[in-house]
Amino acid sequence: MTLRQITLRVNGQDYTGQAEVRKTLADFIREDCGLTGTHLGCEHGVCGACTILMNGEAVRSCLLFAVQAEGTELMTVEGLADGDQLHPIQQAYWEHHALQCGFCTPGFLMTTYDFLRDTPHPSEREIREGLAGNLCRCTGYQNIVKAVAAAAKTLSAGARLEPAWAVRQRTAAGPAHPPARAAGAATAAGEDGSLPSRRPRRSTQARRTKKNPTARKAPGRQRRPKR
Ligand code: FES
Ligand code: FES
Numbered sequence: 001m002t003l004r005q006i007t008l009r010v011n012g013q014d015y016t017g018q019a020e021v022r023k024t025l026a027d028f029i030r031e032d033c034g035l036t037g038t039h040l041g042c043e044h045g046v047c048g049a050c051t052i053l054m055n056g057e058a059v060r061s062c063l064l065f066a067v068q069a070e071g072t073e074l075m076t077v078e079g080l081a082d083g084d085q086l087h088p089i090q091q092a093y094w095e096h097h098a099l100q101c102g103f104c105t106p107g108f109l110m111t112t113y114d115f116l117r118d119t120p121h122p123s124e125r126e127i128r129e130g131l132a133g134n135l136c137r138c139t140g141y142q143n144i145v146k147a148v149a150a151a152a153k154t155l156s157a158g159a160r161l162e163p164a165w166a167v168r169q170r171t172a173a174g175p176a177h178p179p180a181r182a183a184g185a186a187t188a189a190g191e192d193g194s195l196p197s198r199r200p201r202r203s204t205q206a207r208r209t210k211k212n213p214t215a216r217k218a219p220g221r222q223r224r225p226k227r
Contacts, residue, residue, distance in 0.1 A: 011079035028066035048134030077106035082164035092151035100138035
């Protein structure tokens with residue numbers, strides 16, 4: 001078994017851990033970082049439940065090895081809310097009953113985040129196309145579409161897409177308040193709760209870079225026939 005040391009940043013916190021080279025990023029996030037909000041459904045890139053953001057781009061974490069994420073900045077579903085305060089996208093899903101069992105929801109939320117950043121005023125057709133790579137076995141999709149449209153409206157009215165902790169890190173204007181990390185998480189910098197000094201940069205988050213050659217558009221961004 002070949003182990004590699006991996007250091008990456010998840011939801012504004014640095015994580016360092018050892019991972020077997022064939023370990024998927026999804027498993028590393030769940031088992032080593034202790035962030036179990038990222039779900040695993042198909043484990044071969046079909047369902048979208050494992051969608052996270054890597055350097056700002058939606059990716060399927062079941063299709064990446066953990067070692068491929070070395071040095072990247074990730075955001076998982078745990079990075080959306082600010083304590084008890086739901087992110088506007090989460091709030092819209094809640095208000096429009098866009099989930100039933102909720103298994104698919106983390107992936108939908110992260111895909112929605114990426115989609116609305118790039119398409120702030122989407123039509124219904126664009127929403128359906130943008131989320132077409134995420135599968136839900138419960139809802140029939142109609143309320144998910146409504147929720148995304150509502151979230152777009154809220155964001156257009158001035159709500160902030162960027163999570164509150166990221167804003168605080170970027171502006172260094174507020175108290176340290178990174179998202180909670182589950183007990184038993186891998187060795188992490190900032191154990192005292194202090195904010196990491198590195199600032200997330202939108203310009204590098206929004207596109208693939210040399211630093212992040214493995215980032216790719218999630219299949220959810222691909223066009224599929226309207227449901
Ligand atoms: S678990 Fe289904 S796409 Fe990753
Ligand atoms: S809410 Fe159950 S799979 Fe989507």
